[in-house]
Amino acid sequence: MLLQINQTNIGYDKTLISNVNTHLNLGEVCLLIGNNGVGKTTLIKSILHQNSLLKGEILINNKNVTKLSVKEIAENVAVVFSKSIIPQNYTVEDLISLGKYIYYPFYFELREKDKQEVKKIIEELNLNEYKDTLLKNLSDGNLQKAFIGRALTQNSPIIILDEPTTHLDEKNKLIILKTLRKLAKEQNKLILFSSHDWRLAKEFADKMWYVKDTQLYSGIVEDVLIQHDELTNAALFQINDKFVAPQISAPRVHKEMLYSLLQKNFQKDLSHLNFDFQNRFWMISYNNSEQQCESFEEIVKFIKKLH
Structure with missing residues (x-):
C-alpha cells in the first residue's frame, strides 16, 4: 500500500470527513467525488501535509507525511490544483519542464533525456502547436493540460489532480483521462483525481472515494456506485416538485x-x-x-x- 489513511479526521476548526480508513496501491486510478464543500480539496491538502490532521495519520510508502520534508513529498507526490498561479512569462514548454526542478540545482538546463521526455508529454497532450505560447495567452483547457504536463514530468509515483477536467471539452477530457490511466498501468503510477462526474469513474477509475455526510466511502468503483443510488439515479437533478416519475x-x-x-x-x-x-x-x-x-x-x- 503506497498511500494509507488510518483512523483520520480531516478538517480545519471542525471535522469535514471523520474516521477515514482507506488505502491505494501503485497502478490504481481512484476518483474522489462529492459535493462542493464536503472536504475533497482539504483531503488532498492533508495528504500533502499542507493541512494538519485533527486525528489519525496518513502514510506514504509507510512513512508518516508529518515526518517527510517538502522535497520528499514532492519526490513522492505530483499535484495539480484546479486554481494554480500562472507564471505570466512562461511558455507551455517552460512550465512542463519545471516538473524536473526537484532533480536539479536552483538554476538548471535540462539533460537531453529530460528534454525528450518533455517533448513526448507535450505530444501526448496535443500541445505541440502551443509549446512556445505564453501561458497567459492560452485557453483555460490548454492551460489546464499544461499544468497536468508539469505534474507528469515530475515522475513521482503518486499524481493527485484536483478537478483536472473542469475546463476541458469532451475531446481534451478524454485525452487527459486516457493519458492518466495509461500512466497508471504502464508506468505503475498511483493516480488520484477529483471530479463531480461519477461517469468518469465507470470508464477510467479502478477505485472510488465518495465523500457524503462527513463519511468517506471507498472501494472498487462498481461496488461504491451500486451502494449509493443517488450517484446513478436519473432523478439526481429534481427541478419539478409536482412531477412524479413513471x-x-x-x-x-x-x-x-x-x-x-x-x-x-x-x-x-x-x-x-x-x-x-x-x-x-x-x-x-x-x-x-x-x-x-x-x-x-x-x-x-x-x-x-x-x-
Missing part, C-alpha cells in the same frame, strides 16, 4: 434522457405509465393498453393527448 426500463443514457424530457414538460403524476425501450422503440404501457413511439417528440405528443 417506471422506465432502458439503457442508462436513454433513461436519463427520457427522465429529463418528462420532468421538463409535465408537472403531473406519471407513475401510472410504464416505459420500456425495445429495438429503437419506446413501448408505453397504460391502463391495459400499449403505445409505440419512435422518438422523444412522439412521446411528448402522445402524453399531451393522453392527459
Whole structure:
C-alpha cells in the first residue's frame, strides 16, 4: 500500500470527513467525488501535509507525511490544483519542464533525456502547436493540460489532480483521462483525481472515494456506485416538485434522457405509465393498453393527448 489513511479526521476548526480508513496501491486510478464543500480539496491538502490532521495519520510508502520534508513529498507526490498561479512569462514548454526542478540545482538546463521526455508529454497532450505560447495567452483547457504536463514530468509515483477536467471539452477530457490511466498501468503510477462526474469513474477509475455526510466511502468503483443510488439515479437533478416519475426500463443514457424530457414538460403524476425501450422503440404501457413511439417528440405528443 503506497498511500494509507488510518483512523483520520480531516478538517480545519471542525471535522469535514471523520474516521477515514482507506488505502491505494501503485497502478490504481481512484476518483474522489462529492459535493462542493464536503472536504475533497482539504483531503488532498492533508495528504500533502499542507493541512494538519485533527486525528489519525496518513502514510506514504509507510512513512508518516508529518515526518517527510517538502522535497520528499514532492519526490513522492505530483499535484495539480484546479486554481494554480500562472507564471505570466512562461511558455507551455517552460512550465512542463519545471516538473524536473526537484532533480536539479536552483538554476538548471535540462539533460537531453529530460528534454525528450518533455517533448513526448507535450505530444501526448496535443500541445505541440502551443509549446512556445505564453501561458497567459492560452485557453483555460490548454492551460489546464499544461499544468497536468508539469505534474507528469515530475515522475513521482503518486499524481493527485484536483478537478483536472473542469475546463476541458469532451475531446481534451478524454485525452487527459486516457493519458492518466495509461500512466497508471504502464508506468505503475498511483493516480488520484477529483471530479463531480461519477461517469468518469465507470470508464477510467479502478477505485472510488465518495465523500457524503462527513463519511468517506471507498472501494472498487462498481461496488461504491451500486451502494449509493443517488450517484446513478436519473432523478439526481429534481427541478419539478409536482412531477412524479413513471417506471422506465432502458439503457442508462436513454433513461436519463427520457427522465429529463418528462420532468421538463409535465408537472403531473406519471407513475401510472410504464416505459420500456425495445429495438429503437419506446413501448408505453397504460391502463391495459400499449403505445409505440419512435422518438422523444412522439412521446411528448402522445402524453399531451393522453392527459
